[in-house]
Amino acid sequence: MAKRTKNFFKRFKKIDAHTRHKVILGISVVVIAMLAGLVLTLTIIPRVTNDIRLNRINEIYSTMTLPENTYFNTQNIFGDKRPYEYDNSRTSSSSKTFVVARTVDDTVEILDRSMRDAGYTFFDEPYAGSTFKEYHYKTNRGEFIRLNVSSKLRDDTASNQQLMYGDFSSSFFKINPNAGPSSVTLKVNLDDNNE
Secondary structure (H helix, E strand, O other): OHHHHHHHHHHHHHOOHHHHHHHHHHHHHHHHHHHHHHHHHHHHHHHHHHHHHHHHHHHHHHOOOOOOOEEEEEEEOOOOOOEEOOEEEEEOOEEEEEEEOOOHHHHHHHHHHHHHHOOOEEEEOOOOOOOOEEEEEEOOOOOEEEEEEEEHHHHHHHHHHHHHHOOOOOOHHHOOOOOOOEEEEEEEEOOOOOO
16 A cells, blocks of 8 residues: 555656646645535535424414413424434424413413414324313424413412422312413424424
8 A cells, every 4th residue: 555655656746747736736626625515514404404494383383373462481493303312213392382361271272273274284182181281283294283271370389389398289179270371382393293
């Protein structure tokens, strides 16, 4: 191998300066093109893909008509795929959480109608009969939307009692699960309904 390299450099030195300059220039152009391709592949294409995904998620959220007296708490909207550390086949959803000054049943009715009016298809209620409501919808492009609605009064009481006493008192179980205001979480996942 070392002998071949020496022979290459000996032959290269014998080439006239003008030809040598062309060879070096040609190699430089190839190296620069490879580096540009690498930059394009590693940074620009993923950014464009993530922006396209982010725009689609925002488009889905924009089609949902929210009830009057809606107060936003948090949102975590992103375009990049975020696989779970413990399971790469599952990805995190973008989410918005907010409070609606209505009962749980009223909030679910308004948001369910909004989903259907936007053209999304209801396909699952995994916890029917529970004290909170969870509905799953699908867009015509195969994207997933999860709607979770629960009583904020009940959620806050549960959290407070758990923190203060480590358990629930009998008064907690007397709180009507339909009591308003409602806590709402809307999740959008372009990849799968896998949370």
